[in-house]
Amino acid sequence: MTAATMQVSQQDFEKAQEQVKLLKKDPGNETKLKLYALFKQATEGPCNSPKPGMLDFVKKAKWDAWNSLGNLSQDNARQKYTELVSSLVSAESADPKTDASPEESRHGDYETVLVTTKNSITKIMFNRPEKKNAINHKMYREIMKALEEAGKDDSTIAVITGNGDYYSSGNDLNNFANIQPSEMEKMAKDGAVLLKEFVGHFIDFPKPLIAVVNGPAVGICVTLLGLCDIVYASDRATFHSPFSELGQSPEGCSSYLFPKIMGLAKANEILLFNKKLTAAEACAWGLVTEVFPDSTFQKEVWARLEAYASLPKNSLAVSKQLLRSMEKEKLHAVNSKECEVLQERWLSDECINAVVSFFQKKAKL
């Protein structure tokens, strides 16, 4: 190495120390240890401090990293440090996700949901506010796609919430409308296949999944809460699963999870007798984790979630999967059975009459 390159290298070394502080993305512990070791070697020479005790994990890891550089010269260490920082800076500027400041990044082309990621949280927002976020066929498919993507992306947790005054009014009753009598059986069969796949995505979701219930929730959007890991609700939210009123039967694994969560007697009031719960009741019955005043709901909940999302991502994922693994097989079996029963219900006069009444504006919940 010539004197000229050494001098440039010293200047670059100082610049690199500044650049490393500006990295937007955490480079990970392994890289941070490498940077630490090269910095120490460059500024102090070979490792000269006593080996820390086995239980002093952090100091020991740092000492090991520095010591592993042996007799690497200070010039070479400066050079390697500078090169490593430069590679991190280039990787970051080539990555559109980190380029975009801490602002929200918006995902893909969705029509019925709004999917964004910010601060390690992927938010899936039901986005049909003019229809009270009722879930039509396209929305079932888009929610599944969004869950698949959120399960694989860099986020630590995923959140489901609603846009507008409702969390969701549940299944879009248009899914049952304008069906010719000759196509009823096919509609019911296809509906059961779609519902089974949809609920299966919640059962299998690999990361913590949090429901932020911003307003009233109806039908399937209530039952799915039992498959979420945390449920935060505004005090404006209500919880209503009027299955018998609609000539239908429970889904979303609620026939198994609700009695487990709140006891059979209370589950029966909701699932058989259409009892609409206030947020406070849903919390007392164990379906909701915590209720917040509507005026501070968004602020308080997102501050809480951002803190949770800064916890170690892999630890959270394996722990969630461990907890779910105890029940997974059972939940899939319950889901299959519920869809089988619903497939028959959708062909019943009781269900058909309820849908007709809704569209004749005779019946509202």
Ligand SMILES: CCCCC/C=C/CC(=O)SCCNC(=O)CCNC(=O)[C@H](O)C(C)(C)COP(=O)(O)OP(=O)(O)OC[C@H]1O[C@@H](n2cnc3c(N)ncnc32)[C@H](O)[C@@H]1OP(=O)(O)O
């Ligand atoms: C693949 C199939 C899977 C099936 C899975 C099964 C799931 C079971 C369930 O989810 S059961 C629950 C079904 N949901 C309902 O029965 C709710 C029906 N809606 C209502 O009773 C009311 O709309 C309300 C109480 C939710 C809100 O009443 P409000 O007066 O405040 O508002 P509007 O009625 O004027 O609603 C605004 C427009 O939104 C339309 N809309 C609301 N919810 C639904 C819905 N679930 N399905 C279809 N359309 C809905 C409503 O018709 C209005 O539309 P308009 O402006 O065009 O008239």
